[in-house]
Amino acid sequence: MIRGTIEVAEEICKGCELCITACPQESIALSERINALGYRVVALARDNCTGCVNCALVCPEGAITVYRLKKEAIVKNPVLAEGVSS
Amino acid sequence: MIKHENEPRLMKGNEALAEAALRAGLQAYFGYPITPQSEILEYFTAEAPKRGCVVLQAESELAAINMVFGAAGAGARVMTSSSSPGISLMQEGLSYMASAQLPCLVVNVNRGGPGLGTIQPSQGDYFQATKGGGHGDYHLIVLAPSSVQEMADFVFDAFRLAEEYRNPAMILADGALGQMMEKVALPMRGSLPYSEKKWATKGKPETRERNIITSLFIQPESMEKVNLGLQEKYVRLRKEVRYEALHTGDADILLVAFGLSARICQKALELARAQGINVGLFRPITLYPFPSEALAAHASRASSLLTVEMNSGQMVEDVRLAVNGQRPVHFAGRMGGMIPSPEDVLKQIEILAADRAVMQERN
Numbered sequence: 001m002i003r004g005t006i007e008v009a010e011e012i013c014k015g016c017e018l019c020i021t022a023c024p025q026e027s028i029a030l031s032e033r034i035n036a037l038g039y040r041v042v043a044l045a046r047d048n049c050t051g052c053v054n055c056a057l058v059c060p061e062g063a064i065t066v067y068r069l070k071k072e073a074i075v076k077n078p079v080l081a082e083g084v085s086s
Numbered sequence: 087m088i089k090h091e092n093e094p095r096l097m098k099g100n101e102a103l104a105e106a107a108l109r110a111g112l113q114a115y116f117g118y119p120i121t122p123q124s125e126i127l128e129y130f131t132a133e134a135p136k137r138g139c140v141v142l143q144a145e146s147e148l149a150a151i152n153m154v155f156g157a158a159g160a161g162a163r164v165m166t167s168s169s170s171p172g173i174s175l176m177q178e179g180l181s182y183m184a185s186a187q188l189p190c191l192v193v194n195v196n197r198g199g200p201g202l203g204t205i206q207p208s209q210g211d212y213f214q215a216t217k218g219g220g221h222g223d224y225h226l227i228v229l230a231p232s233s234v235q236e237m238a239d240f241v242f243d244a245f246r247l248a249e250e251y252r253n254p255a256m257i258l259a260d261g262a263l264g265q266m267m268e269k270v271a272l273p274m275r276g277s278l279p280y281s282e283k284k285w286a287t288k289g290k291p292e293t294r295e296r297n298i299i300t301s302l303f304i305q306p307e308s309m310e311k312v313n314l315g316l317q318e319k320y321v322r323l324r325k326e327v328r329y330e331a332l333h334t335g336d337a338d339i340l341l342v343a344f345g346l347s348a349r350i351c352q353k354a355l356e357l358a359r360a361q362g363i364n365v366g367l368f369r370p371i372t373l374y375p376f377p378s379e380a381l382a383a384h385a386s387r388a389s390s391l392l393t394v395e396m397n398s399g400q401m402v403e404d405v406r407l408a409v410n411g412q413r414p415v416h417f418a419g420r421m422g423g424m425i426p427s428p429e430d431v432l433k434q435i436e437i438l439a440a441d442r443a444v445m446q447e448r449n
Contacts, residue, residue: 014265016265016266037121037124037205038121060098060267
């Protein structure tokens with residue numbers, strides 16, 4: 001399976017939770033962190049992200065960047081490889 | 087009539103409202119930042135100076151509303167915006183302006199309270215918006231948008247009403263409407279003509295007497311005369327009531343909701359109808375004047391009413407007054423920045439429908 005991760009631009013996020021609904025893996029959740037505007041921002045809560053980009057597409061603020069890990073990186077990294085098999 | 091652009095845009099509610107205000111020929115904006123409406127001030131700061139509109143970040147909400155007072159007295163098309171705690175600070179100025187009969191637009195992007203509260207959406211300011219808010223016998227004209235499109239359109243309606251009736255008008259939105267992005271066809275410039283304000287204080291020509299704008303009428307006889315004038319104006323205002331009725335023709339349970347709650351109810355209505363429960367939706371658009379007569383007419387066909395609000399039950403009092411004991415009026419809502427889901431509303435509808443089935447069986 002493809003592994004991915006997300007980066008949230010926390011100063012733009014308004015905690016609307018659309019990405020939480022859009023994530024098929026249920027990887028995203030509201031964090032306890034509050035940004036300068038006072039909103040609770042979202043964060044990756046579980047490491048089962050597949051990099052499907054749904055969250056970034058629905059984000060009205062364009063606050064989410066999605067990264068996909070290269071296959072080689074997963075194979076070479078025993079920690080990541082373990083994550084894949086589980 | 088408002089003319090719209092053909093090409094729709096994707097805009098945030100706050101930004102669409104600010105852009106619409108500039109297109110409505112706004113001459114001055116005074117405000118102070120507060121989440122969740124800061125985008126209005128930010129948009130004006132970037133755009134207004136380029137388009138011949140004065141924009142100033144005041145030192146406080148108190149200063150902002152009094153700047154609005156001054157500009158309105160000089161006959162300018164002027165507005166301010168804030169969110170719940172900031173609107174509370176403006177109440178003194180609003181009462182003065184209602185008494186002095188000055189037109190202006192105040193936008194309240196309602197957040198959870200009381201106190202400093204939260205920054206999430208709420209409708210807890212319904213009482214404050216519709217019953218006056220400050221001291222004395224007065225009302226604001228209150229419009230409640232339920233989409234980004236209406237956030238833009240109601241700016242035009244609010245200015246028209248405010249100027250025609252010489253009364254402050256309020257757009258009562260909430261944090262979600264301000265922050266959410268939706269398709270919007272922006273109103274076109276020139277849709278709202280500006281008529282010369284003969285009462286404005288901007289220099290006395292030889293041809294007329296002095297214009298005086300004041301809210302101080304120290305003789306009770308003259309103060310009563312002003313009050314009678316205001317009350318007469320509120321009666322005239324009743325012809326401006328606006329509402330939207332959805333599937334009310336065959337509705338057994340009539341939902342009553344405004345603003346964002348009405349959007350939630352619309353979804354709940356679809357879910358209920360899919361189950362075969364005949365549900366209708368009545369959405370007041372003008373919260374003051376409240377569409378009491380229209381609501382009573384629509385309610386007469388239903389067996390019960392369910393008012394849904396993002397507060398502890400405020401508009402439900404006006405709904406009960408409108409229905410005047412003819413039908414049972416129930417309430418469902420959440421507070422403090424929490425938003426009810428369509429499924430929450432559906433659950434309440436199911437309970438009412440089950441009650442009705444039991445009653446019918448007994449009969």
